[in-house]
Amino acid sequence: MAQDIIKTHDINFSYRPFNILATVIAYNGASIAFSPYGHYWRQLRKICTIELLSVKRVQSFRCIREEEVSSMIKTICAREEGSVVNLSEMISSLIYGIVARAAFGKKYKFQQVFISAMEEILHLAGGPSVTDLYPSIKVLQILSSKKGKYERLHRKTDGILQDILDDHRNRKGSDYCEVEEDLIDVLLKFQQDNDLQHPFTDENIKAVIQDMFTAGGETSSTVLEWCLSEMIKNPKVMEEAQAEVRRVYGNKGYVDELGLHQLIYLKSIIKETLRLHPPVPLSVPRENKERCKINGYEIPAKSTVLFNLWAMGRDSKYWNESESFKPERFLNSSIDYKGKFFEYIPFGAGRRICPGITFAIPNMELPLANLLYHFDWKLPNQIKHEDLDMSESFGLTVRRKNDLCLVPITHINPSMCV
């Protein structure tokens, strides 16, 4: 059915439901993720794939990723040997830090307030919404407590983003040059472009920047958290992954992006994690414009369609030993996540497939390879690996319910290296 919807009826199902989140947070549907299929969305999508998240642009952020990861590794090393590290917190702050520097060009004073507000929005968005179930009862929208919360958070994030935009406009020459062009620079350039079919206001820019945080922050950090959890639960996988990364980087003393393409086993660990723990388990909702028939069912126009990626990834009809964590299944296999294999679509598929794959992959591979290269990991308080709690939280993204806290044992200390 996923194939039927995303392949055969792709255009018809390329719309998104227009809910409170889209109205209040996404500037009336001005963001890439929430705008309805049409000219405006096509324009944004083009800017996004050709400019914002192109391979070249993502490569230009390499130094940001390497610096942020190296700083995380040094922080872990500086701790007293044997002390417990909250990896969930560290990873989340690392990924948001990378996205923020790529988007804003440098660290801003209010960056953390912005990130916390974004996290709160995602948390709120995960809960049930009566107004979305009964959209025609308008009074529910007025009475909704969520709406008020969203409006309060939106005022906060909007003010911060506007300050950052204005700061970019007013800066002189090479005031800050951590990267040649950050994402706001790119979008401001488009604002000056008179050939655009749709004018590009500050609101549009802010909506797109918000997309990068909501879609690009929690997703990658959630995957990393589950990768490490699964490796702790499956020590043989951890050993093999460590052996691979230590073989590839040898005595270099650090893991940079140059050798990442050689980490074949590590890549299959990420794929297997995306199968068992897709960070957006119900994908991003789609909506159909016109009435149609799918698998014998009449689907009325404007139905909200959810894909249960979590269940698809665990379906024994498609996967051997579907509940077991077996990265080997992806070695020598042509199955990937780019939207061609409909039983495995953690990034979605079709016209609205996630445009952030090229950015997400190094954001996950580099930290993971570093954590495996520099440290061995064990559970605190003599907890056995098979007893690690794997409960999931409830939300738009499904993270671990309890933070992943581990004890690192330094294998290669970065301060010892050149």
Ligand code: HEM
């Ligand atoms: C592991 C990381 C990620 C996962 C699993 C993921 C997953 C998804 C999924 C399932 C969708 C819905 C696709 C559909 O409707 O078919 C989506 C959409 C989207 N993602 Fe991602 N994503 C990730 C990282 C990122 C990153 C790093 C960015 C950008 C910085 C990003 C930007 C977007 C945007 C803008 C959309 C909306 C696309 C549209 O509506 O046209 N994502 N993502």
